[in-house]
Amino acid sequence: MKTCPFCAEEIQDAAIVCKHCGRDLSAQTPPTVRQEAPPTKTGLHRGCLLVILLAVGWGLFFGLRACSTSSSPDPGDRDPYSAEQRQAVEIAIDLFVSQGFVKRLEPERSRAYVDLWQWSLIDVEQKAWRGSMLARYMRLKGASVEWVDIHDYQSGKRLAQWTETRGLRVE
Numbered sequence: 170m171k172t173c174p175f176c177a178e179e180i181q182d183a184a185i186v187c188k189h190c191g192r193d194l195s196a197q198t199p200p201t202v203r204q205e206a207p208p209t210k211t212g213l214h215r216g217c218l219l220v221i222l223l224a225v226g227w228g229l230f231f232g233l234r235a236c237s238t239s240s241s242p243d244p245g246d247r248d249p250y251s252a253e254q255r256q257a258v259e260i261a262i263d264l265f266v267s268q269g270f271v272k273r274l275e276p277e278r279s280r281a282y283v284d285l286w287q288w289s290l291i292d293v294e295q296k297a298w299r300g301s302m303l304a305r306y307m308r309l310k311g312a313s314v315e316w317v318d319i320h321d322y323q324s325g326k327r328l329a330q331w332t333e334t335r336g337l338r339v340e
Contacts, residue, residue, distance in 0.1 A: 222264055223298075229257045230301050255309060261302040270299070272322035276310030282322040298338065300331030 170179050176190040185195050238312045240279045250258070264302040265271040288296070289319040315333035320326060 170225050173270060213245065219264070222260060225257060226261045226302060229254060230298055250305070250309065254305075258302055258305045258309060260301075262306045263301070271303070274303075274306070276307050276312065278318075279304075279307045279312050280318045280320060281307075281318055282320050282325075283328070285294070285321045285323065285328070288319075288321070288328055293339070296329060297331065297337040300329060304331045304333065 171184075172178070173180050173190060173192070173194070175192045176221050178187065178189040180187055180189070180194075186193055237262055260292050262271065262274075265275040268287070268289045269284055271281055271283055275281070291299070300317060300319060301315075302304060303319065304312075304317040307317050308315045315331075317331050319329045319331070321328055327340050329337055
């Protein structure tokens with residue numbers, strides 16, 4: 170007795186046609202088993218990337234906060250950040266823009282226009298962190314101090330203000 174290569178049922182050794190599936194055993198070779206690649210988990214990877222970026226940003230936020238309380242920057246210094254801090258701010262802003270959270274930035278006026286729906290979904294700690302990243306971005310682009318007015322993109326209404334000294338003030 171042998172096993173049919175097509176249906177895996179037991180058949181006679183001399184069988185030319187399988188009595189179970191009716192396939193011709195002499196003319197055809199058994200099908201190769203094709204293994205499917207596991208489905209990609211791009212959504213999971215994006216989620217992990219977002220969590221990592223937020224964790225890095227959160228650490229940066231507290232690191233900059235600790236630095237700003239221990240020594241005040243020179244008023245003539247336009248860029249008090251290290252290269253790593255500048256890069257983290259740029260990554261955070263790029264992430265905000267790519268997610269559609271930030272719709273428009275006006276560094277010359279220290280204004281950021283955001284999507285109201287996304288703004289309303291995040292908690293106050295996340296608003297404060299995003300405000301601090303936006304304010305740091307404005308400072309990198311030439312503002313004399315770290316502050317930003319956050320406005321609704323559609324109506325233009327001011328939603329909040331983040332300053333280095335006061336933190337987040339929600340309207």
